[in-house]
Amino acid sequence: xxxxxxxxxxxxxxxxxxxxxxxxxxxxxxxxxxxxxxxxxxxxxxxxxxxxxxxxxxxxxxxxxxxxxxxxxxxxxxxxxxxxxxxxxxxxxxxxxxxxxxxxxxxxxxxxxxxxxxxxxxxxxxxxxxxxxxxxxxxxxxxxxxxxxxxxxxxxxxxxxxxx
Numbered sequence: 001x002x003x004x005x006x007x008x009x010x011x012x013x014x015x016x017x018x019x020x021x022x023x024x025x026x027x028x029x030x031x032x033x034x035x036x037x038x039x040x041x042x043x044x045x046x047x048x049x050x051x052x053x054x055x056x057x058x059x060x061x062x063x064x065x066x067x068x069x070x071x072x073x074x075x076x077x078x079x080x081x082x083x084x085x086x087x088x089x090x091x092x093x094x095x096x097x098x099x100x101x102x103x104x105x106x107x108x109x110x111x112x113x114x115x116x117x118x119x120x121x122x123x124x125x126x127x128x129x130x131x132x133x134x135x136x137x138x139x140x141x142x143x144x145x146x147x148x149x150x151x152x153x154x155x156x157x158x159x160x161x162x163x164x
Contacts, residue, residue: 041065042135042152049158050097059101059109059127063092065158081120092117093164098137101127114139123147 041064043049049065069092071077076091101112107129114125114137123139124147130136133154140147 037132038129038135041155041158043155043158044150044152049155050152052098055096055099059098059103059112060096061098062094062096064164066092066162066164069093069162069164079117079120081117083120098125101125 038052038059041049041051042061043065047067048063050061051064052059052061054060066077069077076093078088079090079092079095080088082088082090095115095117097115097117099113099115101109104110109127112125112127113122115122116139123141124144125140126138126144128136128138130151135152135154137150137152138144138147139150
């Protein structure tokens, strides 16, 4: 190898490095770095509204409103189906039901869980943002294909009756 060949090889390596960096810049859109705003209150089937919040860098949500906040006896509804008997007396208002969603791409979250107080079960959860005011969650046991999708719509406020 002559001394004359070395600069050409180094030059080629630099050009390839610049090309790879440019391609990576195109492959990873700038929205990846910016976190989409999913803060606020999200209504689910006019039955319950959850308020999203940051929990140690992950996305979580707690119950902010219930269409039926009281039971037949007029008492606040409680987590009566919880498999842990010690937790059955806690009220549903303010209960964190979505935990640990990690951002996995633009407008997507994965690795979370959804606790459903209607049956006391905890499910896996993925989430995707369809538009600024619409989220779709997929709750499932083993694989997402065997789950159920749920749409959540952002609301500005919830009715006073049922507000937590």
